[in-house]
Amino acid sequence: MKKALTSLPGVLLATGIALLAVLIESQLPGHYIGSAVLAMFIGIAIRAVYYNETLFQEGIKFTSKKVLKFAIILLGASLNFSIILQVGSRTVFVLIFTLLTAFGGGFILGKLFKVNWKLSNMIAAGTAICGGSAIAAMAPVIEAEDGDVSYAISATFVFDMLMVIAYPIVGRLLFLSDQFFGYWSGTSINDTSSVVAASFAFSERAGEIATMVKLTRTLAIIPTVIIFSIIYYNKQLKEPNRRKEKVSVKGLVPWFIILFVLMAGLNTAGLFPADFSESLRSVSRFLMVVALAAIGLKTDIKLFVKTGWKPFVHAMVLSSLVVVVSFAVVALIIG
Numbered sequence: 001m002k003k004a005l006t007s008l009p010g011v012l013l014a015t016g017i018a019l020l021a022v023l024i025e026s027q028l029p030g031h032y033i034g035s036a037v038l039a040m041f042i043g044i045a046i047r048a049v050y051y052n053e054t055l056f057q058e059g060i061k062f063t064s065k066k067v068l069k070f071a072i073i074l075l076g077a078s079l080n081f082s083i084i085l086q087v088g089s090r091t092v093f094v095l096i097f098t099l100l101t102a103f104g105g106g107f108i109l110g111k112l113f114k115v116n117w118k119l120s121n122m123i124a125a126g127t128a129i130c131g132g133s134a135i136a137a138m139a140p141v142i143e144a145e146d147g148d149v150s151y152a153i154s155a156t157f158v159f160d161m162l163m164v165i166a167y168p169i170v171g172r173l174l175f176l177s178d179q180f181f182g183y184w185s186g187t188s189i190n191d192t193s194s195v196v197a198a199s200f201a202f203s204e205r206a207g208e209i210a211t212m213v214k215l216t217r218t219l220a221i222i223p224t225v226i227i228f229s230i231i232y233y234n235k236q237l238k239e240p241n242r243r244k245e246k247v248s249v250k251g252l253v254p255w256f257i258i259l260f261v262l263m264a265g266l267n268t269a270g271l272f273p274a275d276f277s278e279s280l281r282s283v284s285r286f287l288m289v290v291a292l293a294a295i296g297l298k299t300d301i302k303l304f305v306k307t308g309w310k311p312f313v314h315a316m317v318l319s320s321l322v323v324v325v326s327f328a329v330v331a332l333i334i335g
Contacts, residue, residue, distance in 0.1 A: 010059015010294070011067075017042050017293035018286065034193045036132050036285075036292045037157050040150060043296020051297065063294035064146065069256040071287035072137050075221075076263030077272055078281035083216050091213050094187045094329045099220060101325045102128030105318050113310040118144045121228065122152035123315045127322055129220045131156050131191030136288060141225050141254055142232045150299040151307055153292070155315035160194040163323075167198040171206075178202070180334050182209025187217060188326035190319065222264065225257050 021039035106124030110117060122144060125134040132153045139149045167189065171181045185199045186209065195214045200207030267277055 007059040007062045010056040010061070010297075011063055012059070013056055014043070014060060014063045014067075014290050014294040014297065017046070017296075018290040021289055021293065022286070033157075033161070034132065034191060036136075036289045037153060037191075039289045039293035040132075040153060040296035040299075043293045044150065044299050044301060045296075047297050047299065048301045056297065060294045060297050064291055064298055065140065067287055067294070068136060068291035069140055069254075071284045071291055072140075073256050073259045073263060074280045074284035074287065075133070075137070076260040077267050077277050078284065079219055079222070079264040079267060081219065081264065081268040083212070083219070090333050091183070091187070091216050093333060094183060094213075094326060095217055095220065097329045098187050098322050098326050099128050101322050102318060105321045106314075109314045109318055113314050115311045115314050116148070118142050119148040119152055119307075119311055120314065122148065123155060123311065123318060125224055125228075126152055126156040126190055127159075127315065127319050129224060130214070130218050131160060131194070132292065133192075133218070133288065134221055134224065136292065137221050137225055137260075138228055141229045141257065146295045146298040147300065147307065149295055151311055152315075155312050156190045156319070158312075159316060159319040160189060160191050163189050163319075164194050164198045164201075168201040171202050176202075177334075178205035179209060180330055182206040183213055183330045183334065184326055186210035186213025187330070188323045192218070219264075222261055225260075229254055229257060 018035070018039050021035040021042060024038055025033065025035040102124045103121075106120055106127070109115070110120030110124075115123075121142070122135045122138055125138045126132065128134070135149060135152045135156070138144070167181075167185055171184075176184070181202050182199055182205070185195055185202075185206070189195045189198055192214055195210050196207065199210030263280075266272060272280070
């Protein structure tokens with residue numbers, strides 16, 4: 001009871017920021033900036049102006065860790081493996097190339113720019129899959145620092161804002177078909193809201209295709225977090241201090257990821273009515289906003305300066321590579 005009371009101020013602050021972010025998003029034209037990104041930036045700004053660590057610390061810690069994991073579990077309820085059958089093998093073919101480009105290119109760029117592997121791979125996951133959601137899902141699996149989470153989301157967000165403006169213009173200049181544009185934007189723009197904004201700005205048909213392709217791409221969160229949980233587990237085994245502590249096998253695949261996959265499986269089996277699945281998705285999205293507000297509150301702006309420009313360039317170059325590879329592969333299969 002006492003712990004709950006000490007956590008309450010921080011939880012309420014993060015929730016208040018989340019509600020404000022949702023309100024701001026609803027008033028913005030085009031919904032180009034998602035509430036999750038807004039909440040994180042508001043949290044960072046509040047910390048820079050005034051932040052009572054003693055009062056808010058417990059609640060912010062709870063929200064950024066526990067609430068985030070719960071949001072990820074509920075996110076599984078909105079995923080459906082059968083969507084792969086709807087979009088066909090062509091989408092999967094393009095996605096394989098973009099995923100390989102993002103993670104392969106991310107590894108090389110991370111080494112080139114000397115970016116720590118956690119930040120580098122979160123940028124790669126955000127670029128490859130679905131921006132902030134993928135980064136947020138991956139962060140607890142690899143025990144990423146909050147500053148790195150904020151930096152990764154910020155870097156991918158900036159590129160998305162540029163793409164929302166540039167994609168429809170480029171699409172029209174190149175006389176792309178609705179189908180081509182839908183596949184291209186759905187497989188190469190990071191965040192779901194940005195995909196929707198850019199593709200529907202091009203045409204209604206392109207928007208429908210891009211949304212379906214993007215939903216398929218989101219499924220890549222599942223194998224990605226499982227693979228990185230195994231990689232991180234093996235990294236822990238190689239650390240001398242960790243060996244002494246006897247790294248638990250339970251950490252091989254975290255419990256919340258197992259529940260996340262289970263929820264996706266139940267939804268695919270049709271055990272969740274459509275309305276119920278949509279409700280859980282809405283709750284998950286809001287809790288994700290609350291968690292990212294807490295992560296913002298834990299992020300000192302000085303960390304961005306300390307981290308430097310290299311991870312930002314890493315994200316820009318990697319996203320550009322994915323855009324080019326996606327275009328080339330879509331051209332190959334669609335013509």
